Structure formats: structure tokens, C-alpha cells
Amino acid sequence: MRLAERSTTTALVAAAAVSAASYDTCCDRLASALGDIVTTTPFTANDWFSIQESTLVPACIVRPRSAQDVSKAVTILNSSRAPGCQFAVKGGGHTPAGGFANIQGGVTFDMGHLNATALSEKGTSVAVGAGAVWNDVYGYLDDFNLAAAGGRNGLVGVGGLLLGGGISHFSPRVGWACDGVVGYEVVLANGTLANISATSHPDLYRALKGGGNNFGVVTRYELKTFPQGNMSVNTFSYGVSQVGAVFDAFNDVAADPNFDPYVSLQAGLLYSSAAKAWSVSASAYYTKPVLHPEVYSGFEALPSISNTSSITSVASLAAENPTPPLNWLFATLTLGTSSETMLDIFKTLNGSLYDFNPAGGVTWNFAFEPLPSVMLSKSAATGGNVLGLDPEDGNGIVLLFSALWPNSSSSDSIYQKGRDTFTAIEKVAERKGELRKFEYLNYAGPHQSPLASYGAESLNFLRQVSKKYDPTGVFQHKVPGGFKLW
Numbered sequence: 001m002r003l004a005e006r007s008t009t010t011a012l013v014a015a016a017a018v019s020a021a022s023y024d025t026c027c028d029r030l031a032s033a034l035g036d037i038v039t040t041t042p043f044t045a046n047d048w049f050s051i052q053e054s055t056l057v058p059a060c061i062v063r064p065r066s067a068q069d070v071s072k073a074v075t076i077l078n079s080s081r082a083p084g085c086q087f088a089v090k091g092g093g094h095t096p097a098g099g100f101a102n103i104q105g106g107v108t109f110d111m112g113h114l115n116a117t118a119l120s121e122k123g124t125s126v127a128v129g130a131g132a133v134w135n136d137v138y139g140y141l142d143d144f145n146l147a148a149a150g151g152r153n154g155l156v157g158v159g160g161l162l163l164g165g166g167i168s169h170f171s172p173r174v175g176w177a178c179d180g181v182v183g184y185e186v187v188l189a190n191g192t193l194a195n196i197s198a199t200s201h202p203d204l205y206r207a208l209k210g211g212g213n214n215f216g217v218v219t220r221y222e223l224k225t226f227p228q229g230n231m232s233v234n235t236f237s238y239g240v241s242q243v244g245a246v247f248d249a250f251n252d253v254a255a256d257p258n259f260d261p262y263v264s265l266q267a268g269l270l271y272s273s274a275a276k277a278w279s280v281s282a283s284a285y286y287t288k289p290v291l292h293p294e295v296y297s298g299f300e301a302l303p304s305i306s307n308t309s310s311i312t313s314v315a316s317l318a319a320e321n322p323t324p325p326l327n328w329l330f331a332t333l334t335l336g337t338s339s340e341t342m343l344d345i346f347k348t349l350n351g352s353l354y355d356f357n358p359a360g361g362v363t364w365n366f367a368f369e370p371l372p373s374v375m376l377s378k379s380a381a382t383g384g385n386v387l388g389l390d391p392e393d394g395n396g397i398v399l400l401f402s403a404l405w406p407n408s409s410s411s412d413s414i415y416q417k418g419r420d421t422f423t424a425i426e427k428v429a430e431r432k433g434e435l436r437k438f439e440y441l442n443y444a445g446p447h448q449s450p451l452a453s454y455g456a457e458s459l460n461f462l463r464q465v466s467k468k469y470d471p472t473g474v475f476q477h478k479v480p481g482g483f484k485l486w
């Protein structure tokens with residue numbers, strides 16, 4: 001992994017350096033202007049996906065009820081009379097890296113009350129509060145036989161997913177989830193509440209599509225809707241002896257130049273250190289209500305442990321209940337389509353992880369997802385994003401590399417093992433000539449450089465837009481969490 005963009009580690013160090021006394025002043029100032037939406041009532045563990053985030057304790061939490069509350073709070077925190085007041089912004093709380101959406105000893109904005117959904121008069125778009133989770137969106141739109149492109153798990157936040165890109169069940173049909181945003185309501189660094197669209201602030205509009213939390217606090221998104229009924233859910237699990245054949249079946253779909261736009265596919269590898277056992281699976285969804293869709297015949301043909309096909313609504317598929325947080329590690333890389341490379345990656349993972357069993361155990365989880373060129377071609381049609389991807393590169397694959405473990409005393413050894421293993425598989429992909437430069441921000445680990453991976457043109461553009469709308473670098477320095485630009 002490359003070390004570049006300033007991220008979590010600096011966030012934690014910077015927050016710790018600010019004295020408790022100055023945070024009393026920050027929180028006092030906020031409370032006297034905003035009243036009881038400023039609180040020291042702590043988060044509950046279930047508010048967060050990871051232990052790394054849930055164990056950080058802010059000095060106070062701002063729970064805005066309106067965009068104006070956010071505007072007032074940002075104005076106060078940006079004031080020259082509050083020089084040391086650092087803050088974090090929490091959407092759905094699903095980024096695992098500590099300090100990305102929470103802050104030790106600082107001020108955390110919990111956007112959760114801003115979760116209203118409202119369909120436009122014509123039904124072609126839906127306004128969604130930036131503190132909503134995808135359950136809120138799909139539950140609301142299902143009743144109208146509509147959907148919007150968003151996360152596949154219902155508790156993931158609208159806020160973070162749309163700022164980093166967003167791989168959706170519908171992406172091959174409509175592009176990255178961020179490509180479906182037609183308007184943003186944002187509180188800028190100076191506290192101004194601005195409506196951003198392709199026509200009003202085209203530079204900021206584009207920068208928000210992949211630029212992360214570097215430009216403001218988003219209070220509302222306007223998302224394009226499209227007709228959507230039930231969809232098809234096909235799940236396969238296999239013995240590890242089938243791994244190569246599963247990769248072949250995956251690759252047949254992922255590499256197809258006529259990629260079927262109704263495909264929503266993940267091939268998964270899971271390794272439990274305690275059981276010393278791999279499992280291999282495919283979550284092969286199809287965004288039409290067709291049982292056993294033909295496109296997945298390669299998976300159907302393999303001897304499986306289980307093979308199910310059912311029809312369900314988008315909302316039911318996404319629905320989930322909160323679970324207590326665990327320690328999590330995320331990292332990502334992007335590959336060209338090659339089942340041979342996937343198999344070599346699996347062999348390298350097995351060699352590196354097989355004998356590693358830290359106290360409390362660790363589960364490694366690797367998800368391969370198609371990145372078809374048909375999906376990338378959609379963004380230009382919607383005004384473009386900053387991800388720097390070119391449909392001409394052909395179909396690719398995004399790999400989400402993750403680990404989860406309960407015992408925090410094992411964290412150091414797991415991080416080390418994770419880094420070594422990730423570096424090893426990156427080398428495999430490079431040697432095969434299949435490593436691509438793109439690092440998907442929402443899957444990236446804190447030591448990766450997703451914004452730089454977009455390429456020099458996008459990175460320079462993002463920096464210029466940041467300097468234009470946030471000349472003093474509020475979202476670079478006062479909001480230290482996340483991937484930063486300067």
C-alpha cells in the first residue's frame with residue numbers, strides 16, 4: 001500500500017493535541033447558539049459499524065434538526081474565535097476506519113435526524129436527507145415502484161456512500177450511485193447553505209461525485225429515480241475445491257463485452273482463522289424478477305453446497321438490523337478481468353493467512369465485484385464524476401479486502417498481517433499485468449490514496465475546487481477525518 005493522503009492517523013493525533021479546555025469552549029459556544037441539539041449524551045455502540053469508530057468519544061455531539069442548524073454550527077466552528085475546534089461528520093457510521101466520521105475529544109455532527117425522503121411532483125427524483133440510510137430510501141420508493149442507485153445494505157449511510165462513488169445493484173444500468181445525484185444542498189466552509197447542481201455550481205457538483213467529505217457538510221441529496229419492481233436473488237455456496245471454477249463462472253459474466261446491465265454480482269471468499277476453513281460463495285442478483293437467470297448458468301452448473309433463487313423487493317433485500325460493532329479493516333484494489341489472476345490471488349491469500357490465528361480469531365473476507373465498462377459510460381451522460389475511470393479501459397473487477405475480529409488486543413498483529421498480505425496480492429496482480437490504478441474510496445484503507453488514484457487531472461481539479469470554496473481549508477484541517485486533499 002502507498003502512504004500518501006493524510007488520513008485517520010493524523011486525525012487522531014491532531015484531535016488529541018487539542019486541549020480539553022478548548023473543546024469545552026467549542027461545545028459551550030455551540031450549545032449557547034443551538035440549545036439542546038448539542039449534547040454530551042454518548043453514541044450507542046450500534047450507531048457504528050466498527051469498534052475503531054465506536055470507541056472514540058467526542059467532547060460533544062451536534063444533532064441537527066435542519067440544514068440551518070448545520071449552517072450555524074459550521075459558522076461557529078469556523079469562526080476565528082474558535083481556532084481549535086475540530087469536528088467530524090457522521091452519516092450512517094459505516095466507514096470502518098477510526099476517526100473518519102467520529103473524533104476523539106472533538107465535535108461530532110450526527111446527521112441522523114436529517115433523514116426525510118420526498119418524491120418530486122413528477123416522480124423523477126427524490127429528495128433524501130443526508131443522514132438517511134438506504135433502508136429509508138428503498139422503503140419509501142418501493143411503494144411507488146421506483147428505486148434510486150444506492151448501497152446494497154440498508155444500514156449503510158446515504159451521506160458517505162454518495163460522496164465516495166457508490167456501487168449499487170443498478171450500477172451497470174445507471175452508473176455509480178453518485179452519477180444519479182442531480183442536486184446537493186451543502187453547508188460550505190463559511191457556513192453558507194448552497195444548492196449545487198450541474199447548472200448552478202458545475203465545478204462543485206462534479207467534485208462532490210467522488211471527492212469525499214472535502215467540500216462541505218451535505219444536508220440533502222436529490223437523487224434520480226427510475227422504475228423498479230422486484231428483483232431476483234440467487235445465492236450459491238461452494239466447497240473450496242470449486243474456487244477456480246467459481247472464478248471462471250464469475251469472469252465469464254464480468255468480462256463479457258456485452259455485459260448484462262441487470263447483473264449485480266459478487267464472488268466472495270471467506271477465511272476463518274479459528275476454523276482454518278475457506279468458504280466460497282456467489283451473491284448473484286439480477287434486477288429483474290427472473291428466477292435462475294440464464295446469465296448465471298455457469299454458477300448453476302457447478303456442484304454446490306447450496307443454491308437458492310428467489311424474488312424479492314429492493315427494500316426487503318436491503319433490510320437489516322443493527323449489530324454490535326467489531327474491529328474492521330478495509331482495503332481495495334482494481335483488476336482487469338482475469339480468472340487466472342483471481343486464482344493466483346487466492347493462492348497467495350491462502351499461503352499468507354492459513355497459519356495465522358491471533359487471540360480471539362479473525363475472519364478474512366474478499367469480495368470480487370464486476371466494474372463493467374457499460375457502468376463507467378453512464379457517468380459522462382450525467383455531467384461526469386471525478387473518479388478518473390475510462391470506459392475504454394474495458395471491463396474490470398473491484399476487490400474489497402476486509403477483515404473482522406472481536407479482540408482489540410489482536411489488532412496490531414492483524415493490521416500487520418493485513419498490510420503484508422495486501423502488498424503480496426497487489427504484487428501478484430501487477431506481475432500478471434492486471435493491476436489498475438483505481439482505488440475505490442469507499443473500500444479504501446486509511447493508508448491508501450484513493451483521491452490520488454483518480455489521476456493527476458482529477459486530483460488537481462479537486463484541489464482547485466477545494467481552494468475556491470474553502471480557501472482556509474476548514475474541511476482539510478478542522479475536519480481531519482477521511483481522505484484529504486491538501
Ligand SMILES: Cc1cc2nc3c(=O)[nH]c(=O)nc-3n(C[C@H](O)[C@H](O)[C@H](O)COP(=O)(O)OP(=O)(O)OC[C@H]3O[C@@H](n4cnc5c(N)ncnc54)[C@H](O)[C@@H]3O)c2cc1C
Pocket residue numbers: 049088089090091092093094095096100101111130131150151152153155156157158159160161163164165166167168212213216217218219442443481482
Ligand atoms: C456493511 C457494509 C456494506 C457496504 N455496502 C456498500 C455498497 O453496497 N456499495 C458501496 O459502494 N459501498 C458499500 N459500503 C462502503 C460504504 O459506501 C462506505 O463505508 C461509506 O462511507 C458509508 O457511508 P456512511 O454514511 O454509512 O459512513 P460514515 O462513516 O458515517 O461516513 C463516511 C465518510 O463520509 C463522510 N460523510 C458522511 N455523511 C456526510 C455528509 N452529510 N456530509 C459530509 N460528509 C459526510 C464522513 O465524514 C466520513 O468521512 C459498505 C460498507 C459496509 C460496512
